Amino acid sequence: MRPSHRGNGPHRPEPDAGLDYRGLLGHNAPPLVYAAATYPDALSPEECQQIIAHIDSQDLRRGRLAGGLKAPLIRSVASEWLDEHQIPWLTERIVKYVARANSSNFPFDLLGFDEGFQVLKYSGDALSGPDFYDWHIDMGHSGASQSRKLSVLIQLSKPDTYQGGALEVNFDGTAIPLGTAQGTLCVIPSFTLHRVCPVTAGRRYSLATWVHGPTFK
Numbered sequence: 001m002r003p004s005h006r007g008n009g010p011h012r013p014e015p016d017a018g019l020d021y022r023g024l025l026g027h028n029a030p031p032l033v034y035a036a037a038t039y040p041d042a043l044s045p046e047e048c049q050q051i052i053a054h055i056d057s058q059d060l061r062r063g064r065l066a067g068g069l070k071a072p073l074i075r076s077v078a079s080e081w082l083d084e085h086q087i088p089w090l091t092e093r094i095v096k097y098v099a100r101a102n103s104s105n106f107p108f109d110l111l112g113f114d115e116g117f118q119v120l121k122y123s124g125d126a127l128s129g130p131d132f133y134d135w136h137i138d139m140g141h142s143g144a145s146q147s148r149k150l151s152v153l154i155q156l157s158k159p160d161t162y163q164g165g166a167l168e169v170n171f172d173g174t175a176i177p178l179g180t181a182q183g184t185l186c187v188i189p190s191f192t193l194h195r196v197c198p199v200t201a202g203r204r205y206s207l208a209t210w211v212h213g214p215t216f217k
């Protein structure tokens, strides 16, 4: 069971129900950095299919960790950087939700997207074994990953097209699954522990991008 209240702070809504948390913040309430901002219909099914078709037209590479490290025991996925000109509406859409999330949850100083969009394909092939991304944070030790402040994660697949593959966050010791509906966009601080459970059948497509800014202080 997942608790609807955690810690002693303000009420934290269920991640799946989270749209606009502003009304829940008291005047001096601390920012809700230990909650995901989740927007279930950020992309339509047609828009998700457009991105999936684009991913399937690409030669994908094996994914690495934040900072470029190869670690097949922690991350197994096929990935590629998206040429955003091929999905011209996407940047504006993501910016809209990041702005909403940052004003409601995470009043972080942000400067922009320094890395572009990464598309991800997790396959549940019996032969090569399930793809997954074990517990990790997105802030890395080198390059642009050092200044990641918000992680934006989009579910592109319909949940009934794969098995396993839950995207989970861990704020306080409890693994909390985020929404799986096709087109769901989640925003979490890049220091949040999260994982993608092994995809045991089918294919799970997702998109990840990061918003950068000055070092936390």
Ligand SMILES: O=C(O)CCC(=O)C(=O)O
Pocket: 120, 133, 138, 153, 154, 167, 194, 195, 196, 206, 207, 208
């Ligand atoms: O596939 C996902 O939904 C999340 C991917 C992720 O955590 C990452 O690429 O850093």
Ligand SMILES: [Fe+2]
Pocket: 136, 137, 138, 151, 194
């Ligand atoms: Fe991640």
